[in-house]
Amino acid sequence: xxxxxxxxxxxLLISSFVPTLLLGSAESSDITVSFDSExxxxxQFGADGKHLVEKDGQFNVIEIEGDTIxxxxxxxxxxxxxxxxxxxxxxxxxxxxxxxMQIIVGR
Numbered sequence: 001x002x003x004x005x006x007x008x009x010x011x012l013l014i015s016s017f018v019p020t021l022l023l024g025s026a027e028s029s030d031i032t033v034s035f036d037s038e039x040x041x042x043x044q045f046g047a048d049g050k051h052l053v054e055k056d057g058q059f060n061v062i063e064i065e066g067d068t069i070x071x072x073x074x075x076x077x078x079x080x081x082x083x084x085x086x087x088x089x090x091x092x093x094x095x096x097x098x099x100x101m102q103i104i105v106g107r
Contacts, residue, residue, distance in 0.1 A: 030106040031069055033062065035099060045069070045088075058099040069103060071096065 031043040035055045043051060043064060050072070051062045060081065061073035068086035071094055081096035087105055094103040 031064075032104045032106060033101070034104075035101050037100075043069070053101070055099075058101070060096060060099065060101055062103065069105065070094070071103070074099070 031045070032039055033041040033043065033053050035053075035058070040055060041051070041053050043062070045064060045067050048064050048066070051064065053060050053062060057075075059073075059075055060071050063070055063072045065086075068088045070086040071081040071084070074081055074096060076096055076098040078098060081094055081099075081101070084094050087094055087103075090105055092105045095101070
């Protein structure tokens, strides 16, 4: 390898960290829970525990533990929202189709 190759590699390596330094890390902190596009609850990571979310006889029990959120109980017919498991990254979602409920992890 030539000297110029090391300069190019070094420049590319350093420039790969610039977006993280300028924009910050993508830590997830806001959690939005909605039924049929209507926001019913705003939560934060760090509010550890179980949270009941219900509307018109439909309910989902959400558990926040550390930096993850998951559905642990629901009265929907297929229970796929429970099987989706825990999410934690910005942009992650948990969907319950029978209840038209969605949990969105934001920034």
